[in-house]
Amino acid sequence: MEFTEIVQERRGRGAWIRLARPKALNTLTPTLVGEFNAALDQALADPAVIAIVVTGTGRAFCAGADLKFLNELPEDQRNRRMAEFLESVLQLMLRLEKLPKPVIGAVNGLATGGGMELLLCCDLVVAAGSARLGDGHANFGLLPGGGGSVRLPRKIGPTRAKYLFFTGELVPAAELVAAGLVNEVVEDAALEQAVERLVGKLSNKSPLGLARMKTLVDDGLEQPREVALRAELVAGGLHAHSFDMREGIAAFNEKRSPQFRGV
Known part of the structure; x- marks a missing residue:
């Protein structure tokens, strides 16, 4: 299929899936979720792919879900379509988490809300020095909808997780290395090369x-x-x-x- 909201690329044995809505901070839409699943299908079907890399375009990794499409619908359809969309996002997260191939999150910039939840489904996370991460739902009176309330406490502990949930703050990626959410922080310009090296380390494994x-x-x-x-x-x-x-x-x-x- 032809992609419009992601860019798919092969680099060595890594299948890169790049969210490509930079003007909208790579927020998730029904189209993007569908394309993401299609890209995963292709990566899983290719035996030469040892790992899948998820990253963003521009100044954000992913800033959550984009619900503007609801404004184009009749009011009596909005609740149903929102529930369907959130279910599709949740299923994408579950699928990513359970993939039989390692998933690497390459955090090029802002990761908040659904972007943070997307990272929580990655096996390994490499972040640019300027990247900032957080939940953000509390800032808008919202609740996590992509599994964040379950995965984040298990990843970094309930006390740290509650701080990010309650305050809605975005923190530098370097602060989350010791917490166990981020494996490595590198200079912005070195992010993709660092991820390629990591894929290379996996390339000779079973x-x-x-x-x-x-x-x-x-x-x-x-x-x-x-x-x-x-x-x-x-x-x-x-x-x-x-x-x-x-x-x-x-x-x-x-x-x-x-x-x-x-x-």
Whole structure:
């Protein structure tokens, strides 16, 4: 399909999805959500893609949802269409979170509201030094609608999360490294190169191994410790039958680089 609100790009083994509504701070629309899902379909179908990168255009990563389209509808349709749109955003977030390939958030600028919620669904986050992050819903009398109230406390702890929720403040990305939301902050001009290096570090890893490790970590956070440990043991037994594990061991013994197939 032809994209109008995102830009899709392949860089090495990374599939880049760039939100492309800079004048509107890359806010989410029904069209953008549909295009985002289509881009994910293509990235997942390509075995050469090891990781998916999400970033923005201009001075924002994403400033949340754009609800202006509701003004063009008859009043009796607005509540229904808003509910449908928010459900589509929520489903996109859930899908992004559960993707079998690592997702990297490249925060080029402002990330607030739904933009913050989008980042919470990324596995790794690299941010530009000038990037500022926060929730912002309280500034407009709104509630999080993309899973922020659930994911943010689990990511950075309830006290830090409540501060961002209650105050609506935007804070420098560097302040959220110690909190665990951001992995690395780099100079603005070095953001994309830093993300490309990170994708490069993943490029020689087993796609199957990465997918299973992601599942173990994410599922383990939601389970009692003993249940999670048993799940890891079961996954290890299953993984022992994979080509990639056998290839990895053979490559180690033969002192060569492994040639993984993702199976």
